[in-house]
Amino acid sequence: MTRDLSWLARVEKPSRYTGGELNMIRKDPSNRVRFALSFPDTYEIGMSHMGSRILYHILNDREDCYCERCYTPWPDAMAELKHAGQKLFSLETYTDLDQFDIVGFSLLYELTYSNVLAMLKLAGIPLCGKDRGEDMPLIAAGGPCAVNPEPMADFIDVFMIGDGEETIGILVDEYKRAKAEGVDRKELLRRLSRLEGFYVPSLYAVSYLPDGRVERVAPMDGAPERVKKAIVRNLDKAPFPTCPLVPYTSIIHDRAGIELFRGCTRGCRFCQAGYLYRPMRLRKKETLLEQARETIRTTGYEEVSLTSLSSGDYPQLTELIHELDRELRPQRVSLSLPSLRIDSFLKDYAEGTASVRKSSLTFAPEAGTQRLRDVINKGVDEEDLMSSVRDAFSEGYSSIKLYFMLGLPTETDEDLLGIGELAKKVVAEFYRQPKENRPKPVSVTVSASTFVPKPFTPFGWAPQIPLEEIVRRQKLLRDSLVGEKRIRVQTHDPYTSVLEAVFSRGDRRLGKAIALACERGAMLDGWREWMDYDRWVQAIRDAGLEVDFYAHRQRELAETLPYDHIDIGVTKGYLVRELHRAEAAETTPYCQGNCQGCGLMKECGVTA
Amino acid sequence: MRILVQFEKTGPARYISHLDLLRCVQRTLKLMDAPMAYTAGFNPHPKLSFAQALPMYMESIGEYFVLELTQPVDFSSFVEDFNRRGYAGIKAVAAREMPREEGNPMAMVRAARYLYPMAGDSGKIRQAVAGILGEKEVLFDKKGKGGIRQVNLRERIFELAYRDGVLHLLLGCGEQNLVPAEVINRLYERMGEETRIENRDVLRTQLYYYDEEKGLVPFL
Numbered sequence: 001m002t003r004d005l006s007w008l009a010r011v012e013k014p015s016r017y018t019g020g021e022l023n024m025i026r027k028d029p030s031n032r033v034r035f036a037l038s039f040p041d042t043y044e045i046g047m048s049h050m051g052s053r054i055l056y057h058i059l060n061d062r063e064d065c066y067c068e069r070c071y072t073p074w075p076d077a078m079a080e081l082k083h084a085g086q087k088l089f090s091l092e093t094y095t096d097l098d099q100f101d102i103v104g105f106s107l108l109y110e111l112t113y114s115n116v117l118a119m120l121k122l123a124g125i126p127l128c129g130k131d132r133g134e135d136m137p138l139i140a141a142g143g144p145c146a147v148n149p150e151p152m153a154d155f156i157d158v159f160m161i162g163d164g165e166e167t168i169g170i171l172v173d174e175y176k177r178a179k180a181e182g183v184d185r186k187e188l189l190r191r192l193s194r195l196e197g198f199y200v201p202s203l204y205a206v207s208y209l210p211d212g213r214v215e216r217v218a219p220m221d222g223a224p225e226r227v228k229k230a231i232v233r234n235l236d237k238a239p240f241p242t243c244p245l246v247p248y249t250s251i252i253h254d255r256a257g258i259e260l261f262r263g264c265t266r267g268c269r270f271c272q273a274g275y276l277y278r279p280m281r282l283r284k285k286e287t288l289l290e291q292a293r294e295t296i297r298t299t300g301y302e303e304v305s306l307t308s309l310s311s312g313d314y315p316q317l318t319e320l321i322h323e324l325d326r327e328l329r330p331q332r333v334s335l336s337l338p339s340l341r342i343d344s345f346l347k348d349y350a351e352g353t354a355s356v357r358k359s360s361l362t363f364a365p366e367a368g369t370q371r372l373r374d375v376i377n378k379g380v381d382e383e384d385l386m387s388s389v390r391d392a393f394s395e396g397y398s399s400i401k402l403y404f405m406l407g408l409p410t411e412t413d414e415d416l417l418g419i420g421e422l423a424k425k426v427v428a429e430f431y432r433q434p435k436e437n438r439p440k441p442v443s444v445t446v447s448a449s450t451f452v453p454k455p456f457t458p459f460g461w462a463p464q465i466p467l468e469e470i471v472r473r474q475k476l477l478r479d480s481l482v483g484e485k486r487i488r489v490q491t492h493d494p495y496t497s498v499l500e501a502v503f504s505r506g507d508r509r510l511g512k513a514i515a516l517a518c519e520r521g522a523m524l525d526g527w528r529e530w531m532d533y534d535r536w537v538q539a540i541r542d543a544g545l546e547v548d549f550y551a552h553r554q555r556e557l558a559e560t561l562p563y564d565h566i567d568i569g570v571t572k573g574y575l576v577r578e579l580h581r582a583e584a585a586e587t588t589p590y591c592q593g594n595c596q597g598c599g600l601m602k603e604c605g606v607t608a
Numbered sequence: 609m610r611i612l613v614q615f616e617k618t619g620p621a622r623y624i625s626h627l628d629l630l631r632c633v634q635r636t637l638k639l640m641d642a643p644m645a646y647t648a649g650f651n652p653h654p655k656l657s658f659a660q661a662l663p664m665y666m667e668s669i670g671e672y673f674v675l676e677l678t679q680p681v682d683f684s685s686f687v688e689d690f691n692r693r694g695y696a697g698i699k700a701v702a703a704r705e706m707p708r709e710e711g712n713p714m715a716m717v718r719a720a721r722y723l724y725p726m727a728g729d730s731g732k733i734r735q736a737v738a739g740i741l742g743e744k745e746v747l748f749d750k751k752g753k754g755g756i757r758q759v760n761l762r763e764r765i766f767e768l769a770y771r772d773g774v775l776h777l778l779l780g781c782g783e784q785n786l787v788p789a790e791v792i793n794r795l796y797e798r799m800g801e802e803t804r805i806e807n808r809d810v811l812r813t814q815l816y817y818y819d820e821e822k823g824l825v826p827f828l
Contacts, residue, residue, distance in 0.1 A: 008623055009665050009808055015628070020620035020696040022635070248624045248632055248695065300635035332652070 003094045007080035015249045016043035017077060019091030022246040023298065025060040025067070029093060033172050035059050035067040036090055036100040036137070040107070040115035041526065043071040047245065048253035050307065051143065052106055055168050057241035065172050068092035068100075072115040072524065073122070081122060088122035097123035102175060103137045104168075105156070107145035110503035111496065111525040113152055116141070117518040120155070127515060129157045129202060134185055140171060144276055146199075147229070148455045148563040151503050153201035154511035157185075158192050160199075161566060162229030163262070165238050167197040193223040197230030204565065206508050212549055214507055214560045226567040231603055235262055235281035242294035246301070255303035255336070256295040258288055260320075264309035265591045266341075269377045269582050270366070270405065272454035273309055275570045279604040280592070285316045289323055296333055304328060305336045312341050313592075318349045342380045342388050361392050364403035367411075368418025374585045375410050377578075382422070389426050393433045398440040400426060406473050406491070407451040407465040409582065416473055419446060420480035420487075427486045447490045448477055450497035454504050455563050456570060458578035461555040464501040466548075470494040495533035499525065501551035502540070507562035510550070512543035571599035609677045611686070612706035612713065614828045616669040617662060621697030622808075626661040629698070633673060636694035642686070645676040659713040659815055659827070660720070663787060668812035670721065672713055672827050674706055702828050716817040719766055719824050720781035722788040724810045725774050728801065733770050736798040740791070741768055748790055761786050766824065778824070781815065 008014035037056055039046030046052060046069075059067035068090035073081065081088065087096040097103060097119070105116050117127055120139070126132045129139065141152065142160035149159040160167045171192070178188040193200040203223040207215040219225055232238045240259065247254075263280035264273065283291075292304050304324065311317065324335055337349075342363045365385055367373045373380065389400060404419050423446050430442040450470050453462045465473070474491045481487050503510065514522075517539035524530035540547055555561065557576060564572075574597060581588055588596055601607040617629065624632070634654060637644055646652040655676035662668050683703040690700040706713070726733055740746055746765070747758040764780030768791070775795075779786045788810040796803045816824040 009806070014623035014665070015620065018620035018623055022632075022695050024696075246635065248621065249628045250631070298639075300638035302638075332646070 003086065003089065004084060007077075007084055011076045011080055012074060013043075013249065015247070016071065017073065017091070018248075019069075019094075021248060022300075023243050024092060024245055025056075026092070027060070027066045029066050029095070032064055032066045033102065033176055034095070034100045035065055035172065036070050036097055036103045037067050038070040038097070038103055038105050038116075038119060039072070040105055040112040040119060041072055041109075041524075042074060043247075044249075044251040046071045046106075047247055047251045049106060049108065050257050050259065051108075051164065053241050053244045053257075054239065055104075055164055056245070057243070058165060058168055058239050059172065061239070062169070062172065064176065066092075068095070070097055070103075070119070072112075072119055075524070075530070078118070078122060078523075087124050088119055098125050098137060100137045101179075102171065103139050104171075105139070105141040105143075107141050107143040107152070109526060110145060110151075110500045111531070113503060113514055114518050114522040114525050116152070117155065117514065118523040121518070127518075128154050130154075132157075132185075138175065138185065138188070142167075144272065145504075147272075147276060147566055147568055148505065149199055149201060149566070150206075150508045150562045151506040151510040151514060153508045154515070156201065157189060158198055158200050160197055160230070161227055162197050162568070163232040164230070165232050167195075167230045170195060171198075190221055190223075193221075196228050199227040199566065201508070206562075208507075208509075212545075214562050214564075216560065217562075217565045219565075226565050228567045229276075229569060231279075231569070232262075232281070233603065235259075236283045236287050240283075240291055242291050243298040244295065246299045253305065254301075255305045256292065256299055256301040257305050257307050258292050258295070259283065260288065260306050260308040260311055260314045260317075262308070264313070266310060266313070266379060267377055267578070267588050267591060267596070268366070268379075269375070269458040269578055270408065270451060270454075272457050275456050275575075275598075276568055277309065278568075278570060278598065279600045280313075282314070285320050285323070288320060289327070292324055293327065296328070296331065302332065303334050303336060305338060308339060310341055311337050311339050312349075321349050342384045361397050361399070362401040362403060363388060365422060366403065366405050367408060367415060368404065368420070368422055369415045371585055372408060372411060372415045372418075374587050375582050376405075376408055377582070377587050379587060379590070382425075385422070386425065386429055389429050390433075393430050393442075394437055396437065396439070398430070398438070399443045399445075401445040401447060402426065404446060404448045405451045406448045406477065407470060409451075409459055409462045411465075411473075413473075413476060416477055417480050419448065419477060420484075423481065423487045424484065427484070430486075442486050443488070444486055445488045445490060446477075446481070448474070449492045450494060452497055452500045452504055455561070456568050456575070458575050458582055460505065460561070460575065461557060461579065463552045463554045464498065466552050467494055467498055470497065493528060493531075496525075496528075496531060498547065498551050499531075499533070499536055502547055503550075505555075505562070506550050509543065509545055510540070513540040513545060516542055569598075569600040569603065574598045609680045610674055610706050610708060611677060611681070611683070611703050612672060612674050612827060613686075613690075613703045614701040615671050615673065615690075616667075616699050616701060617671055617697065618667045618669065618699075619697035621695060622665055622667045626658070630656070630658065632695050632698055636690060636698065637675070639693040640686075640689040642675070642689075643678045643681070645678050657712070657714055660717045660781060662812060663807040665808035666810060666812055667808075669701065670812055670814035670826075672815060674713055704828055711817075713815075713817070713827060715782075717782035717815050718780065718784070718818040719778055719816040720812055721767075721814040721816070721826075722777040722779065722810045722812050723774055724777065724788065724792055724805075726770065726792070726795075727773070728799070730770065730773070732799050733775070733795065736795045737768050737770050737775075739798055740765070740794065746794070748786070748794075761790075765791065777810075778816075 141156045146159045189200045192198040261282040263277040644654040659672035687700040745760045746762040748761045764786040767778035769776045789807045
C-alpha cells in the first residue's frame with residue numbers, strides 16, 4: 001500500500017514506523033489470513049519481546065497466513081496520523097489495522113491496557129467487542145496479564161491463556177474454517193471457547209455480591225466452567241525463531257536471545273511468573289547451541305543472551321557456556337546471562353571463558369532480613385549474598401545493584417532498615433578486598449520496587465500497603481541511607497504501583513473505568529511523563545468503583561476471585577498451603593526432585 | 609587491503625541516524641562474513657569509517673565508507689553479497705581498492721552533488737539560477753560564536769543548472785560546507801515564491817575530492 005509518510009520527518013525516532021528491518025517477512029497478503037501482531041507499547045519495547053518474535057515466525061511459517069506488526073505510536077506520531085487523516089497501520093505493508101482478519105495484542109503489563117484502547121481507536125475499530133460488526137477484525141489477546149483477563153473483558157473477543165506456540169495456530173485454523181463455512185463471529189467464538197487455552201469473556205456472566213465482590217462467574221452456551229491454560233509440553237521441539245527481525249535503530253534488548261528453559265521451580269511466593277510458567281521445561285544443550293549458532297548467522301548480532309527465569313538452574317550451564325564461548329569468541333560475539341540468582345554467581349560457570357560480558361552485576365535479595373526472605377521463600381541468606389559479592393569484587397567488578405521489594409506481606413520497619421544494613425555490609429565487603437582489587441570506588445545501587453500482589457500466587461489474597469504507607473516506607477529507606485556516599489537508592493513511582501495493584505486482581509467492572517480514562521486521554525501509562533494518576537482515580541470513581549477495594553483490601557480465602565475460572569494448573573489448595581507456610585515464615589524447598597504437589601504433577605512427569 | 613564502497617541510503621534507511629547506520633553496515637559486513645580487520649586494544653572494533661554524514665533524513669545514492677580487510681576480495685561479489693544480506697535501503701553500489709596513500713575520505717570530501725525536482729515556471733527558474741551565478745557575492749547566514757553573521761558563500765557553488773525540471777547542484781561539502789536547501793530557498797526567494805524546502809527534500813548523488821590536476825573528482 002502506498003501511504004504518505006512525509007510526517008515521519010516531523011516525529012521523534014521515525015524508524016519506529018517505517019518497517020523494512022532485516023529479516024522482515026514479505027508476502028503477498030491476498031488469499032491469506034491477515035494477522036496483525038500488535039504490541040501495546042513503543043517499538044523499542046515491543047521489538048525486544050521474545051514472545052512476539054516467536055509468534056511472528058510461527059504465523060509466518062504458515063503458507064496460509066501473513067503476520068504483520070504494529071506498535072503503539074508515540075503521541076507525536078499519533079497526532080500526525082490524526083492530522084493526516086490516516087489510521088494506525090502495519091509496518092510490513094502499511095495496511096490499516098482495521099483491514100486485518102485478526103488483531104492480536106500481547107498483554108505483558110497492566111499499565112499497557114490503555115494503549116490497547118488507544119491503538120483500537122487510532123485504527124477506527126470500535127473498542128467494545130459487542131459493538132464490532134462482522135467486517136471488523138477479531139480482537140485477540142495473550143501474554144501473562146491474560147491470566148486475569150477480566151479488566152479487559154469488554155474489549156477483547158478472545159483471550160489466549162498460557163503458552164501461545166500451539167494456540168496461535170489453532171486460532172488461525174478456526175478462523176479459516178469459520179470463514180470457509182460462512183459462520184458468523186459469534187459461532188467462531190463459541191467454537192474457540194471449547195478449546196483448551198481459549199477464553200471468550202462474552203460467554204461468561206459475572207454476578208456480584210452487594211459489597212462488590214464476585215458472586216459467581218457462570219459459563220453460557222456450552223463454554224467450560226474453567227479455562228485451562230495451554231502448555232507446550234515439549235519445549236525442545238517447540239518452534240523458535242532463529243531468523244529474528246533486526247531493527248535499524250537500537251532497541252531495549254538488542255541482541256540474540258536464546259531461551260534456556262521455561263518455568264521456574266524455586267517457588268518465590270511473590271513471583272507470578274514462577275507459578276504461571278510451570279512446569280519447568282528445558283531445551284537440550286545441543287538445541288540451544290544450534291539456535292545460538294543459527295541466530296548469529298542470520299542476524300549479525302554481537303551478543304547472545306541466555307534467558308530464563310533463573311539461568312543458574314539450567315542443569316548443564318557450565319558446559320553450555322564453555323561450548324558457546326568456544327564457538328562465539330572467534331566470531332567476536334559475546335555472551336550475557338541476565339538472570340542469575342545470588343547463590344549461582346557467574347564465576348562458577350564462566351571460569352576460563354573470555355566472551356562472557358562483564359557489565360554491572362545485579363543481585364536480588366528482595367528483602368532486608370532473613371525472616372522476611374523466609375516469608376517470601378527467596379531461599380538465599382546473607383552469606384550467599386556476601387560470598388557472591390566477594391567473588392564479584394575479586395573479579396574486578398565495582399558496581400553492584402541490589403533489588404528489593406518494599407511493602408511485602410508482614411514487612412516491618414525493622415525489615416526495611418535491614419535493606420540499608422545489607423547495602424552497607426556490601427560496601428564494607430568491598431573495602432575488605434586487597435587494594436589491587438579496588439581500581440575504582442565502589443558503587444551500590446539499592447533499587448526498591450513496591451510489592452504488587454498478583455493473581456495465582458500465595459500472596460494473591462494480600463492487600464497492597466496504602467499509598468501513604470508506600471511513601472512513608474520509601475522515605476524511611478532513603479533516610480536510613482542518608483550520608484552513605486557509596487549507596488544510591490532508587491524507588492518506583494508509588495502511583496504506578498497502586499494502579500498495577502488495581503488492575504492485576506481487578507474484575508470486569510473495571511472495563512468501564514479503563515474506557516473512561518482512555519476517553520479522557522489516558523495512554524502510555526507505563527511512561528512517567530504520560531501517566532496521570534488523578535485521571536485514573538477519577539475514572540475509577542466515575543465508574544462507581546474504588547481504588548481501595550481492588551488494591552488495598554485483604555481478600556478472604558473463601559471468596560470467589562474474579563479469575564477463579566481460569567486454571568493455570570497450580571491449584572488454589574497449593575497456593576493456600578504456601579500462604580500458611582509464609583505466615584509461619586517456613587520455607588519450601590526447590591521442587592525439582594522434591595515435589596510439593598502444586599497441581600502440575602502430570603505435566604511435570606512426577607506422576608503419570 | 610583497504611576498500612572504498614559507494615552505497616545508497618534510501619527508503620526506510622533515510623530515517624536512521626549516522627550512529628544507527630554505522631551499526632547496520634557493521635552487522636551487514638558481519639552477516640556476509642567479510643574479512644574485516646579489527647583495531648587492537650581492549651574493545652576491538654572493525655576498521656570502518658564513513659566519508660560524510662548526511663543531513664538529517666536526506667536520501668543519497670552517493671555515500672561512502674572505507675573498510676580495512678585482512679585479505680583481498682572480489683569487488684563485484686562483495687557488492688552482491690552486501691546487498692543480498694543487508695538491510696533494505698542500505699545498498700552497495702560499487703567498490704574499489706583505496707590504498708592508504710590515497711588518504712582518508714573523511715578528510716578529503718570537498719563537494720557534493722545534489723538533485724532537486726523543482727516545480728514551477730522554467731523560465732523564471734532559469735532566470736533565478738543565472739542571477740545567482742552572475743553575482744560575485746551571495747550572502748548566507750552563518751551561526752558563529754558572536755551570533756549570526758552574513759558570509760559570502762558564492763565560491764562554494766561550483767555548479768548550478770536547471771534541466772528537464774530538475775535542479776542540479778554541485779556544492780561545497782565537508783569543511784567548506786553549503787547545504788542545498790539554502791541555495792534552493794534563495795532561488796525561490798529570487799523568484800518571489802513563498803515555497804521553502806528542507807535538506808531532506810533533496811537527493812544527494814555523489815561526493816567529490818579535489819585533485820590538483822583534474823579538479824573535483826568523484827570518489828568512484
